[in-house]
Amino acid sequence: MKLEQVLKALDEDLPNALDRLLGFLRIPSISTDPAHKGDVRKAAEWLRDELASLGFDVAVRDTPGHPMVVAHSQKGSARPLLFYGHYDVQPVDPLSLWEFDPFDAQIADTPNGPVIRARGSSDDKGQLMTFVEAFRAWKAVHGELPSDLVLLLEGEEESGSPSLQPFMRENADELRASLAMICDTELYSDGRPAIVTQLRGLVGEEVIIRAADRDLHSGMYGGVAANPIMVLAEALAALKDENGRVVLEGFYDGVEDLSNQKRADWESLGFDVADYLGRIGLQNPIGEKGRTPLEMMWNQPTAEINGITGGYTGDGFKTVLPAEARAKVSFRLTGKQDPAKVRAAFRAHIARFLPADCSVEFHEHGGSPASVMDTADPAYTSVRAALSDEWGREAAFIGSGGSIPIAGDFKHILGMDSVLVGFAHDDDRIHSPNEKYDVESFAKGSRSWARIVAALR
Template identity: 60%
Template structure:
């Protein structure tokens, strides 16, 4: 049966590509209210395609952009039931003048590596990824009359604008959406020939800290040397966040940080990752961070403290001799394992307050917090997916981590009580969120075939 489905995918691929291009033409920019109607149009387009396959599909309204929910329950009550998640909304396209073609007029053309690519906003993040699964389902239905397992599809329209409606929607629809496992297609390949399943995601805590000294800006000639400078205070505090070995100095920061599983470490060691080349590609000659850790460990399995921006005093053109009243910094912490976001925030605030000189005051503004995610490598659905991907790509599937965050995976665990399998087909050079975003035609084609194999493996 699987061979017939794969043959159908190959024969029908030109039509599959045309359908993706149709979806890419819809400018579903979720963060801009001017595109609200286009987001709904994208949701309705997707519902139409899923209904045509045979799904029970509907647009579900939220206070923001709608969700798409679709069910296939014809495989029988004893068959596995998965929840597939992706998003149909996209990032804004600015700056438009850097695009080589209009961002919502997709172009299929040969790239520098000689392979065909689709250039359009959303091609890789996440419409191309979404459609790999939809087209795999279509091939099954057209070939065999149905899917080998039961499938629920959830596609949201606010992922690129913070998913404000997602948690309330999941909480209100637990019984409908909680399944055996979630399949998340918002990740990428290890390289253009090696598939990957992501098992670690770092969490995130954001804090904005403002130091205030004088009640007004001061003339640096009249007050310099006598009045405390909040920029000096802030700089000393930020510099003290790390010791000479690159470790974060906050009390309790490493509570809940696990050592890497030996099997995962062996998989990573076999990936052939070149840390020096990775950093050299962006003009860096030496790594930062913990001196006793590899670059890949630092990116995927170790926590961080980073300063993302500093403001204070006069920053315009020319020169102004002023002692500012205030100085601010935006600080983020990437979390792993069982680190507690609330505890990390409290420890940072206590550290700052303890470091203040008598003449300084501090205020804080939180900017979100979510824990890291670790998925068990013993999950049967994960094992099935690893084998299916290896069969399609002809290489062992890499078990990878991610330095970033995909909050929906945590929501699925905490709210719906289910683990996720994160498999995607994006490449590092897909320029997601940037001008000239692209998706390789090969990624799209083999992504469809990959999902067909995964569905078959999960059925077994």
């Protein structure tokens, strides 16, 4: 009965909740831009004040970068829960492509229903506020917050989280709980609620190959002097074989095939790859032969070239052999792949293609292992049932092709699994101009967290 009262309180307070969110979204908390350092702190202090008004013991905690907001409710639960979100947002460039002011948050009507338009509305301020509003309604009905909640709200997620791991290690005893709740994911593509149970890891590498001490005339030196672009192109083209498999030594060590149960679960999702690719103007899936599209996106590792530069790229034409060539390459990891071993194997691969006259330089751009959750924990069944009840559709256990390093950090630093539940849609345009978040996602997301908290008490 109390749960129904909490849900009713959420429904009745939705206009006020939206006003609060709009005010939060109007703070331009862009963590990558030093000019907005004060705005990032302002957003942290806004959260502190909101949570303090609900009865949380909360503080803005300084780091070498942007601050963390850490909040606690009273003790007493058999199952402490940690809730994680981030309050920083992506830059808005190019501003000319926005149809509205990215920080003048507004509600707009669309053919698919009302949406919240602003930078950060979906990633991640709107999602973060779904559980804050759930706690607000819980307090209104019960007279107190759910016990043993820890909130960890970060201000550097969009700039690589440089302070997060040190902060977690220094405050591990304070932050450790039975499960982490992460609200930075999406509904499944057909709109059903979803729990992400595995995430790919990531290795980023930049490689620079140099030859002559200057750009050379291709007529005078072509065919005799080493061409760094040709060397780099040959090495990169050889990363995969004719079947689409990555050829790096030991690359597939730790990669696990799908279980029969997981394969059946994913097949039941009815994923339409033609529709998925059609939305971006493509139609033919690529990848390793003999694998399904979802298997390639969620359970298989990848090697991708993200950018190549070298030589003359301006208007017109200039016949040179470039002095250097650069590429940025990323690997998405699955299972128990070791980021350090993958990085070393890539560097060894490049070295095998290097002529005697060339030198190579590498730069790391992050590395994190994949995360696989232990869904045998009864909490996952409870969360799935709570989501199914709210949305009127059976919630799905899904994978993610992306990387959310915090889930791995919770596992490796604090020793706990994560429940990744979010309510974004794949057309929310996160990281792009004209970001939005459906009002339905915000309203039903808040109701979902109320159900989840009730199920796990």
